Amino acid sequence: MVDYSGWHVVQTHPSREEIACSHLSRQGFETFLPRLRSSRLTRQRRTKHTLRPLFPGYVFTKFDPASVRWQAIDSTIGVSRLVRLGDRPARLEIGLVERLKQLSSKGFVAFQDDIKPDDTVRILSGPFDQWIGRVAGLSEGNRAIVLLQMTTRSVNIEIDREDLVKTA
Structure with a gap:
């Protein structure tokens, strides 16, 4: 038997990632929405910094399908569907979300690549x-x-x- 506990992917309605996270959290699910810092120039030529999802249209939620009524996720406000493999929730690779959380600081994911000339x-x-x-x-x-x-x-x-x- 395959163990499906861990982090799973939830597809959200367009631009509804935060709403989906909020409602999933109210139901007792742990959620994670990785974001990137984004900058844009306003009409007044000022830089405006915002946060945008790293994976637009998707959030991560952690649960054990054997002990949680996970079918309720599909009817949660902001959620389009829970990503599945067949009739079971698709589990993410162990450590992926934890690594994204490690890279997150100040509310957004900051990739710390060793950038050098010619990259x-x-x-x-x-x-x-x-x-x-x-x-x-x-x-x-x-x-x-x-x-x-x-x-x-x-x-x-x-x-x-x-x-x-x-x-x-």
């Missing part, structure tokens, strides 16, 4: 959100100079290292 990185926030670039150098104050390939030329931008993650 290929993805930008996680700001006007170049989700762009891929190459680290051209490191500057003072936890910042990196990233080379972005535009249509006709390459452009160097300076960005916080915490807004970067290495890509394969």
Whole structure:
């Protein structure tokens, strides 16, 4: 018999991750919603920092299907469905959520890659959100100079290292 206790994935309705977590918690389920810090430029040219889900449309919940009435999860406000393998809840790999919790500080996941020159990185926030670039150098104050390939030329931008993650 397979042991299904541990962390499971819950699919939420669009942009309803926090509501789903709140209602699951009220029912006694432990939940975790990993978030990334995101920055954007306002019309007044000010930077606004917000938190957005690391996995949009999904939250994690911890329970033992053998001892909990888990079918109630599907009818919880904000929840679309509990992800299953057949008729049983799909369990996440042991240690995955715990590792994400270790990387979380100040309410968001902060990837602490050893970013160095010539690394290929993805930008996680700001006007170049989700762009891929190459680290051209490191500057003072936890910042990196990233080379972005535009249509006709390459452009160097300076960005916080915490807004970067290495890509394969």
